[in-house]
Amino acid sequence: HGTAQPSIYLHQQAAARTRPACDDVTRSSSLLVTALLPDPLILIRLPVLMYVCSACVQRMGEMMRRLKYVRGLEYAADVGYVEFLSRVNRVEEEARRSGSWAAPHPWLNLFVSARDIADFDRAVLKGMLADGVDGPMLIYPMLKSKWDPNTSVALPEGEVFYLVALLRFCPGGRGRGAAVEELVAQNGAIVDACRSSGYDFKTYFPHYRTEADWARHFGSKWARFVDRKARYDPLAILAPGQKIFARTPSSRTDRS
Numbered sequence: 001h002g003t004a005q006p007s008i009y010l011h012q013q014a015a016a017r018t019r020p021a022c023d024d025v026t027r028s029s030s031l032l033v034t035a036l037l038p039d040p041l042i043l044i045r046l047p048v049l050m051y052v053c054s055a056c057v058q059r060m061g062e063m064m065r066r067l068k069y070v071r072g073l074e075y076a077a078d079v080g081y082v083e084f085l086s087r088v089n090r091v092e093e094e095a096r097r098s099g100s101w102a103a104p105h106p107w108l109n110l111f112v113s114a115r116d117i118a119d120f121d122r123a124v125l126k127g128m129l130a131d132g133v134d135g136p137m138l139i140y141p142m143l144k145s146k147w148d149p150n151t152s153v154a155l156p157e158g159e160v161f162y163l164v165a166l167l168r169f170c171p172g173g174r175g176r177g178a179a180v181e182e183l184v185a186q187n188g189a190i191v192d193a194c195r196s197s198g199y200d201f202k203t204y205f206p207h208y209r210t211e212a213d214w215a216r217h218f219g220s221k222w223a224r225f226v227d228r229k230a231r232y233d234p235l236a237i238l239a240p241g242q243k244i245f246a247r248t249p250s251s252r253t254d255r256s
Helices: 011-017 028-036 056-065 081-085 087-098 117-128 176-196 211-232
Strands: 002-004 007-010 042-045 048-050 108-113 137-143 160-166 201-203
Touching: 048 056, 081 087, 108 117, 108 176, 117 176
Parallel strands: none
Antiparallel strands: 002 048, 007 042, 007 137, 108 160, 108 201, 137 160
């Protein structure tokens, strides 16, 4: 039993970011990246997490043999259960020390159908984001049939799709405001490019300004979404929220 969390890094980011957040591996393992890989290159880091058992070594070897990767870059770490669960805390501590924790995080999360992921890779990851995103990129393959269809989340039409997460942040210093606006604008350009290319995709935690954009986002689920809003929040008390629905004057009450 185990999980995998793929991350994508550019060559120049690799040495600084290839170590797991909770490991006993020396920094030399990360420096192997710059020594063994050509430049430029996009590196996909695939951590595989497994519970300790007698057959783990054999099973891991069988899994690794089927993968195409640069030999010599693999490394392993034995981590206690509590330490593994606390790995995000260590990342937060490091981010607070570096000042990046309080920096703006204009993240972008997309669901991209397997049908279009190769084109997305060429046009966006290797095209629009050729210079990186100032942070890690995560990619998770998912099955649509594993999601509860009764929820309001909007998913691509295809059965297999990928979560593509651009976990970027703006470092401190002068010009931060302009940098944030630039990254937000780039996020919008990526969404526009996906739409104009006809990709089967959805944004996760989107921010739209018009009802038409929200209707396009929910697609065939829009009518059901509107009906649920009218049924469970008829006075629009929870509006405006994500600015999907406007709060009407009749729904406002003066409690003063």
